[in-house]
Amino acid sequence: MVQRGSGRTRLLLVTLLVTSLLLITLDLRGVSLVNSFRSATQTILKPFQSVGSAIFSPIGNFFGNIANIGQANEKLDQLEADNKRLLEELAEAQDIKGELKQLKDVLDLASRGGYKVVAAKVIAFDSAGNFEETITLDIGSSSGLSRDMTVISGKGVVGVVKSVTSRSAIVQLISDPGFRMGVRIAGTQAMGILSGEGSSTFTLELLDARSTVKEGDVLLSRGSTGNRPFPPGLPVGVVTSVDDSIGALTKSATVRAFANLGSQGVVSVILSTKVDDPRDALVPKPPAPTPIPTVTVFVTPTPTPTPTPTKTKTKK
Amino acid sequence: MSIYRTSVTVSFFVFIFILQSALINQIPFFVGGFSLFLAVTFSWIASTDRAETFAAAFIAGILLDLSPSLDSPVGLWTFTLLLLSYLISLYRESLGDLDERPLTAALYLVATTSFSILLYLLIAALLGVDVPPALTATIDTAGNAIWTLLLSPIYFPLINRLKVRLFAIRSGV
Numbered sequence: 019m020v021q022r023g024s025g026r027t028r029l030l031l032v033t034l035l036v037t038s039l040l041l042i043t044l045d046l047r048g049v050s051l052v053n054s055f056r057s058a059t060q061t062i063l064k065p066f067q068s069v070g071s072a073i074f075s076p077i078g079n080f081f082g083n084i085a086n087i088g089q090a091n092e093k094l095d096q097l098e099a100d101n102k103r104l105l106e107e108l109a110e111a112q113d114i115k116g117e118l119k120q121l122k123d124v125l126d127l128a129s130r131g132g133y134k135v136v137a138a139k140v141i142a143f144d145s146a147g148n149f150e151e152t153i154t155l156d157i158g159s160s161s162g163l164s165r166d167m168t169v170i171s172g173k174g175v176v177g178v179v180k181s182v183t184s185r186s187a188i189v190q191l192i193s194d195p196g197f198r199m200g201v202r203i204a205g206t207q208a209m210g211i212l213s214g215e216g217s218s219t220f221t222l223e224l225l226d227a228r229s230t231v232k233e234g235d236v237l238l239s240r241g242s243t244g245n246r247p248f249p250p251g252l253p254v255g256v257v258t259s260v261d262d263s264i265g266a267l268t269k270s271a272t273v274r275a276f277a278n279l280g281s282q283g284v285v286s287v288i289l290s291t292k293v294d295d296p297r298d299a300l301v302p303k304p305p306a307p308t309p310i311p312t313v314t315v316f317v318t319p320t321p322t323p324t325p326t327p328t329k330t331k332t333k334k
Numbered sequence: 335m336s337i338y339r340t341s342v343t344v345s346f347f348v349f350i351f352i353l354q355s356a357l358i359n360q361i362p363f364f365v366g367g368f369s370l371f372l373a374v375t376f377s378w379i380a381s382t383d384r385a386e387t388f389a390a391a392f393i394a395g396i397l398l399d400l401s402p403s404l405d406s407p408v409g410l411w412t413f414t415l416l417l418l419s420y421l422i423s424l425y426r427e428s429l430g431d432l433d434e435r436p437l438t439a440a441l442y443l444v445a446t447t448s449f450s451i452l453l454y455l456l457i458a459a460l461l462g463v464d465v466p467p468a469l470t471a472t473i474d475t476a477g478n479a480i481w482t483l484l485l486s487p488i489y490f491p492l493i494n495r496l497k498v499r500l501f502a503i504r505s506g507v
Contacts, residue, residue, distance in 0.1 A: 027384045034392045035416050041399070041409025046461070060402035063355050070356030 117283045123172020124286040131251065131296050135170070135286035136161050138187070143280075151194035151216060152180065153282065155187045163187050166247040168239075168288045173302065174253035174276035175199075175239060176285050187287075191279050192254070193217065199247075200240035201254050203231060204298045209240055212254060212273060218280075220255060220273040231271050233257055236301050249288060251296035276302060339386070342500050343378075344393055350374045351397045366477015369447060370489070371398065373482050375415065376422075376446040377493040380432050380439070384423045391419035406454075406463045414454045418446060433494055440486040444479045451475050 083090065121137055128135040138161075142154035157163060159182045167179040169189045177191040190197055197214035201222065208229035213221045224231060235257040241250025255273040354371040361368075375394040379387040395412030398404075404411075432439040452475060459465045466474070 027388070030385055031388050031416065031420060034388055035413065038392070038395065038409040038412035038416060042407045042413065042461070043409075045407035045409060055400055055408065056402050056404070059400040063352065063402065066352050066356035067360075070360055074357055074360045 113283070120172055120282065120284040121286075124170060124284065125172075127170060127172055127174075127253075127300065128286055128288070131249070131300055132292040133170075133249065133286075133288045134290045135288050136163070137284060137286050138163075138169075139284055140282050141186070150196070151191040151214065151279070153177070153189045153191060153285075155189060155285070155287070156185070157287075158183045158185045158187050160184045162289050163287055168246075168248055168252065169285050170252060170288060171277040171282055171285050173278070174255070175248070176277045176279060176282060178247045179287065189285075192220070192275060192277075193279050199254070200242075201237040202240045203229075203257075204236040204238050204301045206230065206235075210237075212237065218274065219258070220275065222257065222271045222273045224269040224271075227268050229269065231257060231260055231269055233260060235271075237273060238298065238301065241295065245291045249291040251298070251300050253300050253302055339501065340389065343386075343390055346378075346496075346500070347371075347375070347390070347393050347397055355401070363477060363481060365480060366474040368481035368485070369451075369478055372447045372450060372478075373443055373486070373489060374493055376443055376450075377439075377490050378497065379419055379422060380426075380429070380442065381494065381497070387419045387423050388416065391415040406458050407461065410458060410461070410463075411454060414450055414457060418450050418453065422446065433491070436487060436490070439490050440483050443486050443490065444483050447482050448475050448479045451478065 117139075124135070124137070136157065138155040138157045140153050141156045144150065144152045144154070153176075155163075155169075163179055163182050165179055165182060169176045169179060175192055177189040177194070177197070179187050180190040181188045192199065192212070192214055193216060194214045195216045199212050200209065201212045202209045206229065208224055208226065208231065210222050210224040210229075210231075213223070215221060222231070222237065237254040237256070239248040239250055239252040239254055242248045253276050255275040257271045258274045259272045261270045261272070350371050354369070358368060358370045371394070375390065378394075379390045382390060392412055392415070395409075395415040398411035398415070399406075399408045429438065429442060432442060452471075455465050455471055465471065
């Protein structure tokens with residue numbers, strides 16, 4: 019049964035409805051007084067909201083995390099994938115940077131020696147399987163490579179082309195135990211034979227027992243007939259120790275190669291050379307000494323009282 | 335409605351309004367949101383006489399209209415709640431004693447809060463105010479209905495006991 023209100027209650031309802039309609043009308047007509055009430059409410063509520071935020075943020079975040087756990091997992095997966103991709107790109111960029119430096123060095127050496135070269139990427143190392151120290155290049159006869167061509171890095175001789183296919187080539191490294199090459203000492207021009215030992219060091223045997231060799235001497239390639247396999251004047255290595263044993267028939271020394279044979283990413287193969295022997299022009303420059311910082315101390319002398327000259331009366 | 339009862343009602347609704355703005359609004363509910371203020375308003379007016387129902391609806395409406403986040407004209411919530419309070423006052427007898435019928439109380443609260451939101455949106459649209467898309471409005475209304483239903487066993491008895499106690503103080507004095 020519908021309860022009917024008294025006239026007074028009905029009047030109250032009508033009054034309140036009219037009031038609300040009046041407020042709506044005022045607001046729609048842009049009366050600023052109404053809007054200022056909302057600003058005042060915001061001012062009053064702000065401290066309460068700050069306190070509420072401080073209390074409820076951890077709880078709210080917790081519920082929010084539960085609600086968004088699916089999205090969070092998706093985001094995590096995406097971030098992990100991005101991270102993996104970026105790490106791969108970074109490794110690739112570092113690899114390219116290293117190869118670029120090696121290429122720059124080898125082209126610099128080739129231009130100084132006047133060699134016509136072709137750059138090649140090392141695609142394989144073979145040093146343990148068959149007791150031979152070799153590398154495989156990604157270019158072959160189609161790029162002009164043939165047997166007995168010299169392979170260099172930015173620092174010096176790396177090896178000699180041993181066999182060639184149309185798109186690849188195998189290079190015998192100078193560290194190979196079966197490798198022999200004629201060298202001369204820069205400066206004294208003493209000649210000798212350099213032998214690979216399967217490691218990072220080599221043995222030098224001088225041809226003339228009267229020749230002198232000392233630690234730090236730089237070895238250059240002596241050159242072959244028709245500049246193959248070795249053009250003259252290419253840097254090979256540096257003497258690290260001399261064997262002075264009495265009674266030896268020849269003088270021998272231990273040599274370290276300039277080229278870092280184990281970490282070559284990019285090398286160059288010399289296709290042709292100039293007729294001229296560059297002599298010692300390709301000897302690597304010694305590394306510039308690291309400047310030692312000097313400390314300059316400024317000493318300011320303490321001003322001392324200087325005796326003021328006093329005028330003495332002279333008797334005339 | 336006496337001055338005491340009016341002041342108690344105003345104070346209570348202001349407290350709930352601050353609670354809603356400072357705390358409830360900061361909880362990210364899974365679906366939609368929860369208007370404790372609306373639920374408490376309809377809980378409050380469920381067991382009052384007609385004059386008090388209109389007065390409570392007016393006070394609650396004015397407070398809702400003062401919400402800083404609203405873009406609708408001031409007075410719209412007041413008008414909406416007054417219309418609904420009139421409807422409730424007409425059919426209150428048929429609801430019976432809601433304290434003893436919790437399921438009916440929960441359904442009453444879900445129906446009134448949902449209908450008030452939809453009525454508010456309808457009037458706002460008629461007045462040319464920007465209203466959310468239908469899907470958003472439906473999800474929000476449904477979310478509010480779910481939370482109102484789930485939490486009604488907690489707040490509905492609390493509101494009724496609090497109301498009895500607040501007005502009993504005056505009677506005792």
